Amino acid sequence: MHTALRERAAEALFEANRTRQPIPPLVETYEDIDVTDAYEIQLLTVKKWLADGRIVKGHKVGLSSAAMQRQMGVNQPDYGHLFADQFYLENMPIPLDEHIQPRLEPEIAFVLRKDLAGPYVTLPDAIDAVAYVLPSLEVVDSRIQDWRIGIVDTIADNASGGGVILGGPPRRLEGLDLRLVGCTMYRNGRIVGTGAGGAVLGSPLNSLVWLANTLGRFGVTLEAGNVILPGSVMRAIDIAPGDRVTAQFGGLGSVTAVFAGNEGAAA
């Protein structure tokens, strides 16, 4: 794919994000787009956001379950950037107009205590770099119309990132088996899904190792203080105005996201 076309795709995604007007799948507009193009387009878009004043505060890993990878026809996860303005607080209404077609995914978030630089990160290196874990809900969203995404669409579109709500309490890794931490998700009091940490690449820690090593090959370091979302422990759920969603993690605590209602929408 020609550099000028990559730049054009990045501009389209930047505008879609700014105006909340989704665009058709990139594969329909750019016929020979591949995964390398997609990551380049993501980076070009990130540069525009940085120029716009946004600050990177972490990364997210997507497509971290075997089922989702099969659905996308890939055999590895993907990643995107997490910005400071995408951190929402628990119980504070999240404006839906900041998103296009948001969904929620429960994740076990890592907060790093020191830099983690690939590409030679081992599992013990990753464990050593984690300050603590937090229950979290990731807002995923797509700048592609009706979520009609393939692998290149989601990668170019910052891995369909939208934001994050972090819960509590912080817990250190010692003594935790993240694989067997269960999660039960409630929407407005009703159970809408259950899962366990092992659904994320066998363990969320594997996801952290993969991310550090994958970014390391591009000379990018995961920085101390950053938040890493390793991937969802279950299928994403749709969100409607006024929804209140809680994810309870066995032994880890909980996180609640509240979405703004329709008040004033008609005005």
Added chain:
Amino acid sequence: MTVETSVGKAVMTTGENAVETVQSVWDAESVGTELLACEDEVRDRTPFSDEWPELATDTALAYAIQDQNLARRLARGETLIGIKLGVTSRAKQAMVGIDSPGVAWLTDAMVLPAGDPIPQDKLIHPRVEPEIVFVMKDRLEGPGVTAAQAMAAVGSVLGGVEIIDSRYRDFRFRIGDVIADNNSSGRFTTGPVSVPPDRINLAAEAVLVEVNGEIVDSATGAAIQDHPGEALALAVNVLAERGLALEPGWIVLTGGITTAWFAPPGTSVGVHFTTLGSIYAYSD
């Protein structure tokens, strides 16, 4: 036009006007006989409700068939050791139009000892699902039993794997068909860890399902009617409608926590619980 009778009738339409009423060949007795024959001969068939529409939704009739086959199993030397619950997710219940779990019988012939392979030559198309298993300490009889009372009658909690099997081709059946078929009973095995019920949060207990080395599913005990104790209470109250109760020492399989995963010959399955340990099932 047709009149439903206890033996069942079906309306056959041939051409535009020709409507012929035919007597279904099936009744409770012959359906029960055929189901046990399918199981013994390891063959599947179409659901009876295709030919006997009354069975599709008549759960009382279906349970009568199930009970009659339990009597036959006992008469041929099997021992009644407990019950298994099915359709324990609220979403699935809404889908099939019931508001409590399905109940079926467990006999000693359905026990798969730990470490034994899945007996593929005796099963039609086995699927595996992780379960939370209770061993009853006290007699428990409805109606009016609550989840808290039900849990107080439980002596111990274990992890389990149920190997379900259906006598219906492609697992295609209606609610009456599957109840008559003892809710797709096959084999079951229990795990290495046993805890008293007051030492475990069953709603938070997680399970990972691994098929041939790949993690394919995960869930928590909350997927079982919000709590497996809730499923137990509902089941006991349903049993009371037939004058039945749970006896001390009985085993209760509380229902699949995840969807059931196909386990054809050569499959190895690992089921890993947060506190109830790991259980493996395999066949060559």
